[in-house]
Amino acid sequence: MKRLLPLFLCIASAGFGQKFENVAPTPPMGWNSWNTFQAGINEALIEQTAEAMIANGMRDAGYVYVNLDDTWSAKERDANGDLAGDPVKFPHGMKALGDFLHARGFKFGIYNCAGSLTCAGFPGERGHEFQDARRYASWGVDYLKEDWCYTGTANAPETYRIMRDALREAGRPMVLSLCEWGQSRPWLWGGPVAELWRTTEDIYPSYNRVKQILDLQVGLAGYAGPGHWNDPDMLEVGNGSLTFAESRAHFSLWCMLAAPLIAGNDVRHMTPEVRDILTNREVIALDQDPLGREGFRFRVDSKNHVEIWAKELSGGEWGICLLNNGSTPAAYTVDWQDITFLSGQYYHLRDLWAKAPVGRTPALYTTTIAPHDVALLRLKPGY
Amino acid sequence: MKKLLCLFLCFSIPVFARKFDGLATTPPMGWNTWNTFASNISETLVEQTADTMVASGMRDAGYVYIVLDDTWMAMKRDANGDLVGDPVKFPHGMKALGDYLHARGFKFGIYNCAGATTCAGFPGSRGHEFQDARLYASWGVDYLKYDWCDHGTANGPETYRIMSDALTAAGRPIVFSLCEWGQNQPWLWAEPVGHLWRTTGDIYASYDGINKWSSGWKVNLDKQVGLEKYAGPGHWNDPDMLEVGNQGLTLAESRAHFSFWCLLAAPLIAGNDVRVMTPAVRDILTNKDAIAVDQDPLGHQGFRFLVDTKKGVEIWAKELSNKEWAVCVLNTGKAPASLTVNWSDLTFLDAQYYKVRDLWSKKDVGTAPTPYTATVDSHDVLFLRLTPSN
Numbered sequence: 001m002k003r004l005l006p007l008f009l010c011i012a013s014a015g016f017g018q019k020f021e022n023v024a025p026t027p028p029m030g031w032n033s034w035n036t037f038q039a040g041i042n043e044a045l046i047e048q049t050a051e052a053m054i055a056n057g058m059r060d061a062g063y064v065y066v067n068l069d070d071t072w073s074a075k076e077r078d079a080n081g082d083l084a085g086d087p088v089k090f091p092h093g094m095k096a097l098g099d100f101l102h103a104r105g106f107k108f109g110i111y112n113c114a115g116s117l118t119c120a121g122f123p124g125e126r127g128h129e130f131q132d133a134r135r136y137a138s139w140g141v142d143y144l145k146e147d148w149c150y151t152g153t154a155n156a157p158e159t160y161r162i163m164r165d166a167l168r169e170a171g172r173p174m175v176l177s178l179c180e181w182g183q184s185r186p187w188l189w190g191g192p193v194a195e196l197w198r199t200t201e202d203i204y205p206s207y208n209r210v211k212q213i214l215d216l217q218v219g220l221a222g223y224a225g226p227g228h229w230n231d232p233d234m235l236e237v238g239n240g241s242l243t244f245a246e247s248r249a250h251f252s253l254w255c256m257l258a259a260p261l262i263a264g265n266d267v268r269h270m271t272p273e274v275r276d277i278l279t280n281r282e283v284i285a286l287d288q289d290p291l292g293r294e295g296f297r298f299r300v301d302s303k304n305h306v307e308i309w310a311k312e313l314s315g316g317e318w319g320i321c322l323l324n325n326g327s328t329p330a331a332y333t334v335d336w337q338d339i340t341f342l343s344g345q346y347y348h349l350r351d352l353w354a355k356a357p358v359g360r361t362p363a364l365y366t367t368t369i370a371p372h373d374v375a376l377l378r379l380k381p382g383y
Numbered sequence: 384m385k386k387l388l389c390l391f392l393c394f395s396i397p398v399f400a401r402k403f404d405g406l407a408t409t410p411p412m413g414w415n416t417w418n419t420f421a422s423n424i425s426e427t428l429v430e431q432t433a434d435t436m437v438a439s440g441m442r443d444a445g446y447v448y449i450v451l452d453d454t455w456m457a458m459k460r461d462a463n464g465d466l467v468g469d470p471v472k473f474p475h476g477m478k479a480l481g482d483y484l485h486a487r488g489f490k491f492g493i494y495n496c497a498g499a500t501t502c503a504g505f506p507g508s509r510g511h512e513f514q515d516a517r518l519y520a521s522w523g524v525d526y527l528k529y530d531w532c533d534h535g536t537a538n539g540p541e542t543y544r545i546m547s548d549a550l551t552a553a554g555r556p557i558v559f560s561l562c563e564w565g566q567n568q569p570w571l572w573a574e575p576v577g578h579l580w581r582t583t584g585d586i587y588a589s590y591d592g593i594n595k596w597s598s599g600w601k602v603n604l605d606k607q608v609g610l611e612k613y614a615g616p617g618h619w620n621d622p623d624m625l626e627v628g629n630q631g632l633t634l635a636e637s638r639a640h641f642s643f644w645c646l647l648a649a650p651l652i653a654g655n656d657v658r659v660m661t662p663a664v665r666d667i668l669t670n671k672d673a674i675a676v677d678q679d680p681l682g683h684q685g686f687r688f689l690v691d692t693k694k695g696v697e698i699w700a701k702e703l704s705n706k707e708w709a710v711c712v713l714n715t716g717k718a719p720a721s722l723t724v725n726w727s728d729l730t731f732l733d734a735q736y737y738k739v740r741d742l743w744s745k746k747d748v749g750t751a752p753t754p755y756t757a758t759v760d761s762h763d764v765l766f767l768r769l770t771p772s773n
């Protein structure tokens with residue numbers, strides 16, 4: 001019917017909205033329940049986690065989003081079609097949890113899925129987008145991770161635009177985090193839709209998986225910037241089989257990527273070493289640098305199993321990360337004349353894990369890097 | 384996240400519902416506001432139309448769905464995101480209109496669109512499907528026509544499945560009429576989704592005119608060739624609503640249009656102003672013999688058997704229950720012509736003898752295989768029903 005009409009009207013009517021501006025000028029930081037707890041979540045866990053994040057300095061280091069992942073909701077919508085929290089896991093309801101978090105300086109994140117069901121089989125968003133967005137807004141939600149299970153043959157850009165428009169209409173500024181696993185190359189269309197988009201399938205706590213995901217970021221740096229970030233998935237720092245060195249390398253490289261820093265460990269029981277990784281403010285500063293450039297891989301030295309990654313920072317500074325991808329310690333020397341993207345001759349070098357100055361260019365920099373570890377440097381112009 | 388989970392669960396959980404079964408076992412019949420009234424609709428118009436359809440015999444002839452097309456609603460949803468009827472056009476609300484229709488033996492049809500806005504720029508159902516379906520059910524809606532404007536890059540089958548699932552979840556049996564203009568070949572995928580699907584762009588009141596977005600009925604008819612195998616009880620090809628009686632068609636063209644739509648097992652949704660139609664137009668729309676061809680319970684769609692452009696003749700045929708057949712012979716020429724049907728040429732006929740009845744003259748006109756000859760006006764038809772006889 002009426003194909004004549006839209007010619008006149010579609011141009012005149014604002015059919016599609018815009019995302020909220022300025023809700024993620026730097027990559028979002030926080031914590032998410034999935035990587036450690038999966039379906040084993042509840043109000044007590046979230047509240048304890050929030051309390052721990054205050055006590056251990058994470059909140060003040062910038063981890064302000066506390067995000068529930070899948071399995072928070074009841075298995076069925078109510079008679080009005082509204083979502084409700086699982087009444088056993090969250091006996092005081094979702095609004096009360098949001099209030100708890102807000103009262104402690106956190107922001108409240110929640111999860112759903114663009115399909116008819118979430119990945120774990122809970123009610124999905126499909127066909128309920130505007131109703132659910134209104135619901136989230138009424139609970140004080142600040143961040144929505146939107147997954148991609150049970151989407152049938154749906155078109156990802158169009159489907160995610162529905163949720164973008166629904167959030168906009170609900171009126172509460174929210175970060176929209178797309179989780180379609182990079183299948184539809186969201187970096188090409190996600191900028192006007194969302195604040196971040198997953199670029200790969202899921203991470204899990206093994207060095208090889210972390211490195212696979214890292215490799216898949218090559219070439220995507222140009223698509224990230226303030227308010228629109230590539231998301232190589234949440235952090236596994238402190239989890240699984242990752243060694244201390246591997247956790248530190250993982251964290252360093254995620255910061256180099258200007259990745260969202262969403263911790264995924266049990267922060268109530270982490271070791272001081274893991275805490276020190278997650279709260280290293282100089283490393284976090286690389287991630288949160290206001291210029292918002294994503295780092296790029298500059299060189300792969302396959303003979304020495306060393307990769308060099310670089311990230312431009314504001315003020316003409318640079319982050320440089322040397323990764324030893326090998327299984328033995330690597331003695332490595334950087335000849336700054338080879339680092340062709342540096343426009344100046346003189347930079348002070350600072351090792352962000354040793355938290356100490358380590359010389360200046362153009363003098364050669366030599367270090368030994370443990371297997372699967374990094375040397376992480378910040379270069380500041382000056383004599 | 385959690386693709387791994389999906390690998391285990393996605394196959395074990397029934398994700399998509401099925402449409403309501405047992406609806407539209409024969410092609411839906413009714414009336415729709417659009418072809419004549421476009422946006423000039425109101426409670427008064429719809430109630431007068433319903434009353435007229437009782438008086439004129441249309442309701443009793445089978446036209447029970449009264450369908451509001453685009454522009455019935457207010458320009459904004461309410462604070463809960465619910466649709467509301469235009470308060471000026473429908474001062475007593477949509478539920479009251481549904482009650483009015485139901486009390487008079489009609490069913491209540493309504494319109495929306497899969498996009499962000501309807502074709503006329505009113506709020507679309509995109510992202511509101513379940514909420515809207517629940518509201519329609521609460522109003523007593525029995526039929527939903529669902530358009531395709533402003534859909535962006537959305538995937539047709541997937542998008543229509545959302546509304547189908549929403550109607551199922553709302554729990555009230557509602558005929559679901561897909562109107563995506565045949566763009567995604569709905570005959571290939573819509574059977575589990577809806578009860579009828581448009582196969583073409585819009586019709587307008589012309590024999591074979593072609594506009595940018597709409598065409599005369601003969602153009603739409605030609606596009607049905609090959610689609611007959613996709614129709615059947617509960618799932619119908621929809622070559623668009625009727626223009627019978629509308630300015631732009633001669634009486635012969637209206638009669639031929641109606642005959643073919645009956646032969647196609649098409650939904651018969653009248654689109655004229657039934658309050659002021661002439662007796663001749665009424666007689667077309669209420670010809671029970673013609674309607675019986677459309678509504679035959681076998682549910683086979685007719686097919687084109689012969690095109691003779693030199694003679695200006697087309698022959699179409701539709702298999703009916705009990706080995707009966709309907710045959711439509713069209714004079715495509717610009718002048719009256721004497722047309723002869725040589726029954727022995729119609730190779731699909733497998734009985735030796737048929738009683739032949741002319742459904743417009745309402746007379747028995749002989750016995751096949753004796754050839755039948757009659758004079759047919761330009762763009763008019765012979766509409767014949769064949770009953771096996773000894």
